[in-house]
Amino acid sequence: MMRKLTFYIWMALLMVLAGCSGLLKQPSGSVEQPSSVAEQPSIYPDYVGVTIPVGIAPLNFNAADEQVDLLDVVVRGQKGGEMHVQGDVADFDIDEWHRLTALNRGADLVFTVCMRKDGRWSQYRDFRVHVSPFALTDYGVTYRRIAPGYEVGGNIGIYQRDIHTFKEYAILQESALPGRCFNCHTPNRTDPSAFTLQIRGEGGGTLVQKDGQQVWLNTKTDSTKAAGSYAYWHPAGRYCAYATNSVHQSFFVGKGQRIEAYHEFSNIVVLDTRTNELILSPLLQTDWLEIFPAFSADGRYLYYSTSPHCSVPAEYEKVKCSLCRIPFDARTGRFGERVDTLLNGPALDKSFTLARPSYDGRWLMYCQSSRSNFPVCHKDADLWLMDLQTGRARSLDEANSDDTESYHNWSSDSHWFVFSSKRDDGMYARLYFACIDQQGRVGKPFMLPQRHPRKYYAAMFDSYNCPDFTRVKVSFDVRKARREVFSDKRVQVGVRK
Numbered sequence: 001m002m003r004k005l006t007f008y009i010w011m012a013l014l015m016v017l018a019g020c021s022g023l024l025k026q027p028s029g030s031v032e033q034p035s036s037v038a039e040q041p042s043i044y045p046d047y048v049g050v051t052i053p054v055g056i057a058p059l060n061f062n063a064a065d066e067q068v069d070l071l072d073v074v075v076r077g078q079k080g081g082e083m084h085v086q087g088d089v090a091d092f093d094i095d096e097w098h099r100l101t102a103l104n105r106g107a108d109l110v111f112t113v114c115m116r117k118d119g120r121w122s123q124y125r126d127f128r129v130h131v132s133p134f135a136l137t138d139y140g141v142t143y144r145r146i147a148p149g150y151e152v153g154g155n156i157g158i159y160q161r162d163i164h165t166f167k168e169y170a171i172l173q174e175s176a177l178p179g180r181c182f183n184c185h186t187p188n189r190t191d192p193s194a195f196t197l198q199i200r201g202e203g204g205g206t207l208v209q210k211d212g213q214q215v216w217l218n219t220k221t222d223s224t225k226a227a228g229s230y231a232y233w234h235p236a237g238r239y240c241a242y243a244t245n246s247v248h249q250s251f252f253v254g255k256g257q258r259i260e261a262y263h264e265f266s267n268i269v270v271l272d273t274r275t276n277e278l279i280l281s282p283l284l285q286t287d288w289l290e291i292f293p294a295f296s297a298d299g300r301y302l303y304y305s306t307s308p309h310c311s312v313p314a315e316y317e318k319v320k321c322s323l324c325r326i327p328f329d330a331r332t333g334r335f336g337e338r339v340d341t342l343l344n345g346p347a348l349d350k351s352f353t354l355a356r357p358s359y360d361g362r363w364l365m366y367c368q369s370s371r372s373n374f375p376v377c378h379k380d381a382d383l384w385l386m387d388l389q390t391g392r393a394r395s396l397d398e399a400n401s402d403d404t405e406s407y408h409n410w411s412s413d414s415h416w417f418v419f420s421s422k423r424d425d426g427m428y429a430r431l432y433f434a435c436i437d438q439q440g441r442v443g444k445p446f447m448l449p450q451r452h453p454r455k456y457y458a459a460m461f462d463s464y465n466c467p468d469f470t471r472v473k474v475s476f477d478v479r480k481a482r483r484e485v486f487s488d489k490r491v492q493v494g495v496r497k
Contacts, residue, residue: 029086031072031114034121041113041124043090045424045453048127051435051443053136053416054101055164058092059129059446062454063115070116077104089452094165106133130443132435134415136163138469141418141431141448142171142185142192145462148427158185158197160474163433166451171476172197177485180204183466186240188233189359190412192474196240198229205490207481208240208273214480217271218490219244223280225265232294234270235359236330239279241270241293241302247374250313261374262312262319266291268304272333277496281335283326291321291373292354297361301325302335305353307345307373320345321373323352323366333496342386343393351375354406357388358414363440364388365417367406368395376406376420376429376465383408383419385440398442399434409468418467419445429463 040048042064052059063071073090075083081100085092090113100109108128114121140163146156157173172182181200188194195209206217206228219228219242228242245266251259268284268291271277284290287309294303305321312319323343327336343352353375354367364386367375375381382400386393399405401423408419415436420429424447434445448464450456 029070029072029116031116031121031123034114034123037122037124039125040127041115043113045447045449047129047446049129049444050446051130051132052101052433052446053132053134053435054105055098056101056136056433057163057165057449058094058097059449060092060451060453061090062088062452065115065117066454068115068117072114072116072121074112075100076110076112078107078110079104089454091451098164101131104131107131132415132443134413134435134437136411136416136433137413137471138163138190138411139472140164140470141467142187142470142474143431143464143467144183144185145460145464147461148463156181158182160470161448162473163448166449169473171474172478172481176478176482180485184229184231185466185468186231186233187468187470187474188237189235190410190469190471192470192472194233194237195474195476196231196233198227198231199485203485203488205485206242208271209476210237210273212475214477214484215276216484216490217276218492219269219271219278221278221493221495223495224269224278225267228269228271230292234295234328234330235297235299238274239270239272239295239330239333241268241295243268243291243293245289245291248313250316257377257379259377260313260316260372261377262316263289263291263373264312265289265309266373268293268302270302270328270333270335271493272496275496276491276493278493279333279335279496281326283335283337283339289319289321289373294355294357295328296325296357297359299330300327302328303342303355303357303364305345305351305355305373307351317371319351319371319373320349321351321353322346323355342391352384354408356408356410358410359412360414362388362414362438363436365396365408365410367408376404379403379422379426381406385442387440394440396442399432399445404429407465407467411469412471416469418469420464420467421445424457427463428457428461429465430457431464431467 043061047059072086081103114123142160155174158171161168185197206219226244230243245263266289270279290306307321310318322345369375369378369381383396404422431448432445435443
């Protein structure tokens with residue numbers, strides 16, 4: 001009798017606990033008699049109609065109207081699967097989200113959104129998110145975060161982000177190297193086993209890391225005007241191209257454009273990482289400003305931008321960059337003797353910068369602006385795409401906005417690209433991703449997802465720049481780098497005769 005009584009007591013307790021657990025899992029407010037709204041919901045970030053890859057971090061979002069106190073969101077896959085969340089932010093479980101996107105590869109996710117404001121519910125017209133048939137298998141992205149305060153300070157940092165979750169990791173922060181500015185964290189075609197970055201200021205130097213081994217170089221020589229920056233690797237991994245320049249800033253008084261960044265000089269060199277020698281060409285060491293090198297997918301050409309020398313900042317409006325290429329022979333380590341001009345900046349009254357060829361050799365993406373060799377400072381900077389098979393180019397209207405787009409790079413399979421855009425508020429550059437198919441058609445881009453997007457971006461006073469994909473997580477010994485920077489020991493590069 002006692003055993004039966006104990007059994008029934010335990011069963012009753014389990015039922016109570018199960019009921020409590022069920023209550024805890026229930027939405028905090030049932031949707032009652034919602035009024036129907038003919039428009040799609042206004043959400044932040046704007047994920048309405050975007051194209052995403054399978055396995056991307058969940059597209060969590062807030063209502064754009066901050067007076068909305070509760071969201072109720074149901075997501076149904078065209079090929080099956082469903083999720084339901086409710087809260088002040090649409091916060092999707094990562095594992096469930098990944099399963100839902102995997103199940104609906106090549107199909108749509110349909111979002112039904114209800115919002116509660118002033119105690120009343122409204123149901124909006126459904127919107128769709130397309131799950132691309134093209135996978136994005138890269139681990140994540142690297143980028144520099146920097147406050148737009150125009151000076152060294154504020155804990156500049158190079159970070160990496162797992163794009164399939166919300167995890168961010170610091171690679172190098174200014175707190176480890178006080179008073180130093182660093183940039184150009186450049187892997188070889190998304191492979192971080194070959195990696196370079198530049199430290200500016202006192203104790204500066206160029207880091208070349210290959211297969212986990214750090215080598216700190218002094219890339220300034222008697223034959224060059226400055227150390228290397230704006231790097232780009234040759235696909236074979238032996239050579240790395242750099243611009244040698246000086247960056248300056250001028251500020252505008254009044255409303256409108258805040259700042260003009262410019263270069264007083266700039267040339268291009270190629271470093272042979274086996275011999276620590278610079279390879280120079282008189283065609284890339286002129287009185288004009290050669291900048292932003294990038295090797296072609298097959299390594300046979302070096303793309304770059306060049307502009308006539310102007311008296312900047314007084315003649316800042318005259319800086320018009322042409323987009324050019326020069327042959328390069330990796331076997332001999334020599335440049336060709338002729339430069340091809342693909343887009344003539346002065347003749348077209350435009351400036352063409354930041355050439356980035358896709359790794360499959362099909363496309364060339366670049367920035368077009370009205371002037372300048374520093375497009376991130378220009379509201380009219382847009383992304384353009386050239387078909388390298390036909391030479392035809394077009395504006396990427398699907399990805400561009402009314403504000404600045406720049407700093408773009410390709411995924412390892414060339415079906416996705418990442419870029420920075422100031423479309424959110426005109427001040428801070430955020431990261432966006434977009435898909436491109438074999439015909440060059442581009443899906444609507446989406447902002448880098450965050451667990452609590454409004455809270456995250458409201459609290460972070462940094463801009464993202466120089467983003468790039470990384471196939472795997474970057475391995476970097478910060479302690480060793482700190483020791484090397486403060487030791488002032490550098491390997492002096494030579495110049496190949």
